[in-house]
Amino acid sequence: MEQDSIIRTSGFAKSYAPGVPVLRDLDIEIRPRERIALIGANGTGKSTLLKCLIGLLPGSDGTVSALGETFSGSPSKAQLRRIRLQIGFVFQHHGLVRQLSVLSNVTHGMLGYPGSWRAAIQVMAPAEWRIRAMEALSAVNLEAKALERADALSGGQQQRVAIARALIRRPRLMIADEPAASLDPSAGRDVMTVFSRLASEQGITLLYTSHDMEHAVSYSDRIIALKDGRVHFDQASSSVSQSMLSEVFDG
Numbered sequence: 001m002e003q004d005s006i007i008r009t010s011g012f013a014k015s016y017a018p019g020v021p022v023l024r025d026l027d028i029e030i031r032p033r034e035r036i037a038l039i040g041a042n043g044t045g046k047s048t049l050l051k052c053l054i055g056l057l058p059g060s061d062g063t064v065s066a067l068g069e070t071f072s073g074s075p076s077k078a079q080l081r082r083i084r085l086q087i088g089f090v091f092q093h094h095g096l097v098r099q100l101s102v103l104s105n106v107t108h109g110m111l112g113y114p115g116s117w118r119a120a121i122q123v124m125a126p127a128e129w130r131i132r133a134m135e136a137l138s139a140v141n142l143e144a145k146a147l148e149r150a151d152a153l154s155g156g157q158q159q160r161v162a163i164a165r166a167l168i169r170r171p172r173l174m175i176a177d178e179p180a181a182s183l184d185p186s187a188g189r190d191v192m193t194v195f196s197r198l199a200s201e202q203g204i205t206l207l208y209t210s211h212d213m214e215h216a217v218s219y220s221d222r223i224i225a226l227k228d229g230r231v232h233f234d235q236a237s238s239s240v241s242q243s244m245l246s247e248v249f250d251g
């Protein structure tokens with residue numbers, strides 16, 4: 001893979017059932033530090049694509065290059081491990097352990113690293129990880145909440161803890177699937193602002209899906225729109241018009 005790509009697909013396709021492609025003919029490139037919004041109607045394959053790009057689901061045709069690893073179908077276990085070490089995930093539902101502290105939840109982001117069983121028990125986590133957790137909390141403006149129980153925080157704050165949990169891994173690529181969908185408009189904007197800032201301040205590449213067109217346009221450099229399993233358009237967010245956005249969702 002060329003050094004200047006974080007992700008690249010070539011002729012990529014994915015079917016869950018033989019002969020019924022959900023995604024096809026995808027040639028996508030994502031470069032370092034780009035903020036990419038992936039949009040499309042319900043069921044058009046956004047989540048499927050996110051999973052395929054990082055090897056969590058096998059592709060059916062074509063190749064994927066992700067974070068230095070190139071594969072067709074599924075990556076090898078070693079490739080998958082190397083990819084995972086460079087990625088942070090954030091989903092619509094934060095998935096925090098409610099009765100644990102914010103700090104413990106962030107430290108859990110280290111699970112998957114060598115020696116990471118210690119991350120499951122906060123008191124055994126190496127001091128360095130606690131420092132990293134506090135740095136991550138500071139990046140999402142929540143260091144003052146470190147010792148509170150996760151379920152004492154608002155929905156927007158909990159989602160920012162989930163971002164910190166992804167950030168502790170110092171990822172090159174942050175993948176967020178509908179990260180603001182369960183939040184009210186103000187908390188949703190806060191979460192998207194945090195993502196956007198992290199991308200510019202820490203040089204993290206951001207790939208997120210959204211059904212909110214304001215979020216898609218305002219917090220990305222580029223929008224990739226999927227329709228009927230193909231790329232409908234792929235261009236700078238500043239040049240995407242309302243009518244182009246509407247077209248993506250027209251049956």
Ligand SMILES: Nc1ncnc2c1ncn2[C@@H]1O[C@H](COP(=O)(O)OP(=O)(O)OP(=O)(O)O)[C@@H](O)[C@H]1O
Pocket residue numbers: 016022040041042043044045046047048049
């Ligand atoms: N595990 C699966 N097995 C079979 N079909 C699946 C599976 N997961 C998803 N699909 C189908 O693949 C298509 C794409 O689904 P996907 O969830 O990727 O779409 P999406 O664009 O993320 O949708 P949404 O916006 O509703 O989250 C849908 O038709 C869905 O029913």
